[in-house]
Amino acid sequence: MTESSSEKLIEVLRKAVSRTSLLAEGNDPKLDSVVRHIRQVINKGADAQQIQDALNNAEPLLIQSDEAQMGRAKLIRSVLQELIDLLEKQPGYRVPQSERKQLEGQIRLHWQSSSQWPQLLKGFLTLAESTLENTAEPRSSSSFFKRLFNRRSSPSDSQKNDQEIMLQISHTLAGLLNNLSLPSHHDDDIADLRKALLGNKNLQELPGILDEVINLVMVAIGKSQENLTNYLNQLNKQLASINDSISTSYHSQKTLSESRHGLNTQLQRQVKDTSQAVKSASDLDSLKSLINDRLSSISSTMTDYQSQMHQQEKHATQSITLLKNKVTRMEKDTVSLRSLLQEKLAQAMTDSLTDLPNRTAYQDAILPLCQVMQKTQKPLCLAVCDIDHFKNVNDTWGHLAGDKVLRLVPKQMRDALKDEDLIFRYGGEEFVIVLPNTTLEQAMERAEAIRLAVVKAPFNVQGEPVTISISIGVAELQPKESPNDLFGRADKLLYSAKEAGRNQVMASK
Numbered sequence: 410m411t412e413s414s415s416e417k418l419i420e421v422l423r424k425a426v427s428r429t430s431l432l433a434e435g436n437d438p439k440l441d442s443v444v445r446h447i448r449q450v451i452n453k454g455a456d457a458q459q460i461q462d463a464l465n466n467a468e469p470l471l472i473q474s475d476e477a478q479m480g481r482a483k484l485i486r487s488v489l490q491e492l493i494d495l496l497e498k499q500p501g502y503r504v505p506q507s508e509r510k511q512l513e514g515q516i517r518l519h520w521q522s523s524s525q526w527p528q529l530l531k532g533f534l535t536l537a538e539s540t541l542e543n544t545a546e547p548r549s550s551s552s553f554f555k556r557l558f559n560r561r562s563s564p565s566d567s568q569k570n571d572q573e574i575m576l577q578i579s580h581t582l583a584g585l586l587n588n589l590s591l592p593s594h595h596d597d598d599i600a601d602l603r604k605a606l607l608g609n610k611n612l613q614e615l616p617g618i619l620d621e622v623i624n625l626v627m628v629a630i631g632k633s634q635e636n637l638t639n640y641l642n643q644l645n646k647q648l649a650s651i652n653d654s655i656s657t658s659y660h661s662q663k664t665l666s667e668s669r670h671g672l673n674t675q676l677q678r679q680v681k682d683t684s685q686a687v688k689s690a691s692d693l694d695s696l697k698s699l700i701n702d703r704l705s706s707i708s709s710t711m712t713d714y715q716s717q718m719h720q721q722e723k724h725a726t727q728s729i730t731l732l733k734n735k736v737t738r739m740e741k742d743t744v745s746l747r748s749l750l751q752e753k754l755a756q757a758m759t760d761s762l763t764d765l766p767n768r769t770a771y772q773d774a775i776l777p778l779c780q781v782m783q784k785t786q787k788p789l790c791l792a793v794c795d796i797d798h799f800k801n802v803n804d805t806w807g808h809l810a811g812d813k814v815l816r817l818v819p820k821q822m823r824d825a826l827k828d829e830d831l832i833f834r835y836g837g838e839e840f841v842i843v844l845p846n847t848t849l850e851q852a853m854e855r856a857e858a859i860r861l862a863v864v865k866a867p868f869n870v871q872g873e874p875v876t877i878s879i880s881i882g883v884a885e886l887q888p889k890e891s892p893n894d895l896f897g898r899a900d901k902l903l904y905s906a907k908e909a910g911r912n913q914v915m916a917s918k
């Protein structure tokens with residue numbers, strides 16, 4: 410579960426509990442079924458999202474119930490006010506004003522709290538009794554309502570007044586009964602009481618009827634508290650389920666283990682405290698405020714946790730950015746290292762004096778070349794060339810002049826070769842030429858062309874023309890011959906050419 414969904418869930422729970430706690434009587438069948446559904450969802454161990462969905466579905470009904478509860482509270486308030494006004498209107502009776510004000514103050518304070526309704530109704534009875542006692546000349550010794558409301562002189566007036574008062578009181582109390590929303594097994598009680606109210610014109614029976622109404626109000630509130638307690642217990646389970654869900658959700662995040670542990674401990678403690686407090690709470694108001702306190706405290710724990718999470722995320726993001734930069738730098742370094750490596754490799758494969766591929770390059774290239782030619786049964790020849798009496802060049806004109814000759818000779822060779830032919834400086838004054846797709850005859854011709862190109866080249870050392878010649882041994886690769894054997898044969902032929910007087914080509918299959 411993400412931070413914001415936890416926050417939303419807590420918010421929904423807060424709304425749900427505050428609204429439902431106002432009206433948890435369970436008298437609306439639709440609301441009952443929705444609340445049952447929520448409990449089933451919770452009992453099945455649903456996750457936080459499913460619980461939230463169920464609560465969202467319940468919300469419109471909770472709002473409706475909320476409004477219905479407010480309607481009932483307003484009705485109680487107006488019933489009480491009407492009863493007080495009736496008292497005031499009775500000629501010859503004086504309502505003790507301090508007690509009246511006190512009662513009206515109580516009504517103003519508690520009219521919205523259903524648990525206080527019986528007390529308020531009893532308060533009215535007490536006020537009525539005090540009014541009676543305050544009266545200087547009581548008219549009769551019948552029931553106090555009769556005396557209270559039937560003080561007039563003539564019997565016909567008295568009877569008429571009785572009926573009017575009965576009508577008014579019956580109307581207000583019947584309205585109250587209609588809106589009490591008692592469980593169905595009280596239907597008969599309500600019907601009897603309504604019948605008594607509407608059918609009976611005798612004021613003497615009013616105190617008894619009022620007592621019955623008070624009893625029914627108490628029954629309604631008793632049920633409401635029982636349902637509310639059940640609901641709050643379910644809510645408590647719900648909070649525990651959220652806690653589990655949070656624990657599970659963050660279980661895999663090892664880096665958050667410390668703050669998760671702290672959050673778990675705090676939530677568990679808060680849920681436990683709530684559970685105990687719900688058991689010991691005695692009335693609706695204290696339950697409501699208690700649950701609100703608990704939810705606030707859980708909510709603030711969540712907020713703390715979220716800010717910790719936020720900090721950790723921030724650190725994680727910074728670390729990731731640093732890591733990314735590091736990786737980018739490493740990638741760049743790798744690219745430049747790779748090109749450096751390629752450069753070094755090329756250097757390692759190249760002869761610095763002549764810029765030709767060197768002996769290492771030859772050894773790298775010759776094996777795969779030979780294998781391809783042998784596999785495809787194409788001819789390949791190898792020519793091993795050596796400058797004749799090169800020592801003399803060095804000795805006569807110096808080492809630098811020798812170097813110059815070493816650079817110029819392969820240039821002459823190149824002119825006599827094909828593009829696909831490869832020249833390597835094998836070492837010292839020795840060059841190897843690989844001639845792919847070339848028969849021995851073709852190789853001999855090309856070797857001869859090379860020899861001529863060199864010997865005819867107008868070398869000029871320290872202003873003097875110098876003739877340079879080369880000797881060449883040429884061999885053709887045999888079907889199963891190794892590159893070393895091929896080289897050995899060509900090298901031998903080179904020495905044969907040297908021995909035969911130099912400046913010549915010796916070849917063999």
Ligand SMILES: Nc1nc2c(ncn2[C@@H]2O[C@H](COP(=O)(O)OP(=O)(O)OP(=O)(O)O)[C@@H](O)[C@H]2O)c(=O)[nH]1
Pocket residue numbers: 762795796797798799800801803807808809810811812815836837838907911
């Ligand atoms: N200037 C210069 N001389 C080199 C280089 N490498 C090898 N040499 C010289 O090449 C000469 C080779 O001499 P030898 O092996 O006696 O052969 P040669 O004088 O060419 O005689 P033959 O091969 O028998 O015709 C030596 O004097 C080496 O010092 C180089 O890079 N630069």
